Amino acid sequence: MKKTLFDKVWDAHVVKEIENGPQILYIDKHLIHEVTSPQAFGELEQRGIPVFRPDQIVATADHNTPTVDQHLPVKDALSRNQLAQLTENCKKNNITLYGLGHKYNGIVHVMAPELGITQPGMTMVCGDSHTSTHGAFGTIAFGIGTSQVAQVFASQSLLLQKPKSLRVNVNGTLKSGVLPKDVILYIISKLGTNAGTGYFCEYAGNVFEEMSMEGRMTVCNMSIEMGARGGMIAPDQTTFDYVKGREFAPQGADFDKKVAYWKTLPTDENAIFDKEYHFDAADIEPMITYGTNPGMGIKISENIPVENNASFEKSLAYMNFEKGQSLVDKEINYVFIGSCTNSRIEDFRVAANYIKGKKKADNVTAWFVPGSQQVAEQIVQEGLNEVFENAGFTLRQPGCSACLAMNDDKIPEGEYCVSTSNRNFEGRQGQGSRTILASPLVAAATAIEGKIIDITKQLN
Amino acid sequence: MDKFVKLSSTAIPLAIENVDTDQIIPARFLKATNRDGFGENLFRDWRFHKDGSENEEFVLNDTKFQGSILVAGDNFGCGSSREHAAWAIHDFGFKVVVSSFFADIFKGNALNNGVLPVQVSPEFLKELFDAIEKDSKTEIQVDLENQQITLLATGASAIFEINPYKKTCLINGYDDIDFLLSNTSEIEAFEKTLS
Numbered sequence: 291m292k293k294t295l296f297d298k299v300w301d302a303h304v305v306k307e308i309e310n311g312p313q314i315l316y317i318d319k320h321l322i323h324e325v326t327s328p329q330a331f332g333e334l335e336q337r338g339i340p341v342f343r344p345d346q347i348v349a350t351a352d353h354n355t356p357t358v359d360q361h362l363p364v365k366d367a368l369s370r371n372q373l374a375q376l377t378e379n380c381k382k383n384n385i386t387l388y389g390l391g392h393k394y395n396g397i398v399h400v401m402a403p404e405l406g407i408t409q410p411g412m413t414m415v416c417g418d419s420h421t422s423t424h425g426a427f428g429t430i431a432f433g434i435g436t437s438q439v440a441q442v443f444a445s446q447s448l449l450l451q452k453p454k455s456l457r458v459n460v461n462g463t464l465k466s467g468v469l470p471k472d473v474i475l476y477i478i479s480k481l482g483t484n485a486g487t488g489y490f491c492e493y494a495g496n497v498f499e500e501m502s503m504e505g506r507m508t509v510c511n512m513s514i515e516m517g518a519r520g521g522m523i524a525p526d527q528t529t530f531d532y533v534k535g536r537e538f539a540p541q542g543a544d545f546d547k548k549v550a551y552w553k554t555l556p557t558d559e560n561a562i563f564d565k566e567y568h569f570d571a572a573d574i575e576p577m578i579t580y581g582t583n584p585g586m587g588i589k590i591s592e593n594i595p596v597e598n599n600a601s602f603e604k605s606l607a608y609m610n611f612e613k614g615q616s617l618v619d620k621e622i623n624y625v626f627i628g629s630c631t632n633s634r635i636e637d638f639r640v641a642a643n644y645i646k647g648k649k650k651a652d653n654v655t656a657w658f659v660p661g662s663q664q665v666a667e668q669i670v671q672e673g674l675n676e677v678f679e680n681a682g683f684t685l686r687q688p689g690c691s692a693c694l695a696m697n698d699d700k701i702p703e704g705e706y707c708v709s710t711s712n713r714n715f716e717g718r719q720g721q722g723s724r725t726i727l728a729s730p731l732v733a734a735a736t737a738i739e740g741k742i743i744d745i746t747k748q749l750n
Numbered sequence: 751m752d753k754f755v756k757l758s759s760t761a762i763p764l765a766i767e768n769v770d771t772d773q774i775i776p777a778r779f780l781k782a783t784n785r786d787g788f789g790e791n792l793f794r795d796w797r798f799h800k801d802g803s804e805n806e807e808f809v810l811n812d813t814k815f816q817g818s819i820l821v822a823g824d825n826f827g828c829g830s831s832r833e834h835a836a837w838a839i840h841d842f843g844f845k846v847v848v849s850s851f852f853a854d855i856f857k858g859n860a861l862n863n864g865v866l867p868v869q870v871s872p873e874f875l876k877e878l879f880d881a882i883e884k885d886s887k888t889e890i891q892v893d894l895e896n897q898q899i900t901l902l903a904t905g906a907s908a909i910f911e912i913n914p915y916k917k918t919c920l921i922n923g924y925d926d927i928d929f930l931l932s933n934t935s936e937i938e939a940f941e942k943t944l945s
Contacts, residue, residue: 435836694772722795
C-alpha cells in the first residue's frame, strides 16, 4: 500500500486502535502557553493526576505579554496573574519554561522551530490552532483544546480519528513580489475556509520545494484558515540544513541516523489522496483580504467580488467596503508586521529591503513585532533595525501582539490595519478594528505610502 | 462531564455563516484561569454595544427566542482552538448546537464539554430556521441514542452522525482522560519501541 507523508508519520505513532472508535496517538512534543494551559493544569490537580512526561513539554509566554517594557511587571492584573500561574504550574510540574525575558522566549510557533525542538516525523500539539506551522518540517502538528491539553499532560497521548488526506499542488514560477503569504492566501481564496475541514493537507510541487523553511512555515501556519487541522511539507535537504546544529536538534551520528529516517518520509509515488487540487504559480499575485474571514481574499489588482448573500454583505458592511470596489489607494493608518505567520527573520528582511532609504508615511502607526528574542537579536545583528529606525519605525519586543490583541496592542475601532497575521475576523485586532491580511512586502509598502498600493506596478 | 441522552427544547436561530471562535468569545476574555463564567461574554461584541448596552437587534437579546438549542449557519466554530468558546456556549445554557457544518477543533471541544454538535444537511437546516422563524415556540427534539433530530410540530426528522466512542462518552458522562489513563501500560510499552 502506497503511503502519504501524513500516513507514515501518523501510523508510526498509533499506540492502539479502538474498535469502532478512535485511535490512541502518541505525542512526541507538547508545547504550552499561558492562555490555554491553566484550566488543564487545574483539572489534573483537581483529579490528583500527575503530568506523565514533563520532559516532553516546553512552555513559553507569548499570547498575553506586553511588547514594550518587558523587564517591568506586567501592568494588567489578569494578564500578570495568568503569566504567574504558568510559571508556578511549570515549576510545580518540572516543565521547562522560556518565560518573558528569557533568551529563548518568543511566539510558540517561532521559538520551537528555531530551537530545533520541532523535527521531521514528530507528532506535536499545542493549545493553539496555528500549531499547523510545524508541519513545514514534515511533522504532524495540530492545535488542540484545553481538555486535550489535559489529556496529553495525563498520558502523552490523544484519542483521535485519523483525518482524511488532501494535497494542494502548486507548480510553476512565482512572479516577482509574490511571497509565501500570497501563495497561501491565494489557495484559501480559491478553496474557501472549510475545504480542509476533516483533512490533513500536504503542500507539494516545486513552489514549496524551492521555499525556505520560513516560507514553508508561513504556508503551513494558515492551513487551519481553510479548516485543515494541519498542513505538511515533505522534509528535504532544506529542512535538514535548517534543523542541523540547533540547540535541541540531534547531534553528530544521531543526526545522521535521523536524516536517514527522515528521507523515508516523503509521500510514495502514486499514493492516493482523498482530495487533490492543482494551481499554477504564474496565476498568483500579491494578495489582500477585503472581508472578515481569510477566504475573502483578492489579488491587489482585482476588485472586491459581487456576491449576493447575507453573510457576505454583513462582512462587507463591517469592513465598510462596497461590492466591486478596488482597494488600491485606500488610506490605511495602521500596519502590523508580526504574528506566528510572518515574524521570522526573512519577513523582516523583506520589509527592510523595501523600506531602505524611504520614510514612514505620517498617517501610519506601525508595529513591527519580532516573533522571538532570537529573531529580535538577528534583526540587530543584520543591521535591519537601523533601516527601520532611519525610516521612522521602532521595533517592539516579541509576542503575539496585535494578531489577537490580548495585550495592549489593539487597533482602534473603525480603523483599518494592513496586517501580516492570519485572521481578519471581526474585532480580531481590537473591538471594531478592520483587518486586511497581506504579506510583509505589502505591509511594508502600505507603511511607507500610507495607503494600499498595487505593488506589482512598482516591481514590474 | 454532563451526560447527554435526549432533549426537547425551543431553539435560538443564529442565521450567520462562518461564526468564528473570536465572535463566540473575544480574545480579551481569555485571561481567566478557570472555566467558569464565560457565558456572560458569549457573542459579546454582537450582544452588546461598545458602551455596554444591549444590541436589541441581536437574536440572543430577542426574548421571543429561548431554549437550550442553538441553530447556526454553515461552518460554525471556525478559527482559534480556544475551548473557552465551548465553555461559553455551555455556560450560557446551550446543550446542543445544530449547523450544516462544524469546524473540527470546535466540534471536539464541544463534545469534551457535554455540548452535542448536530450536523444536518443544508436543506434540513433551512427547514429548522424556517420553522423557528414561523413559530418561536416550536420544539426540537434531539435524541442521541437514535442519532435523530426532529421538528416535533411536523415530525420532520433527520439522522445525524457521531463517532460511536464519543456517543458512549456523552451518554455516560465519561471523558477521554479516564480512558487514556486506563491505557497507560500500553502507552509505556509503545514508548519503549521508540528509538
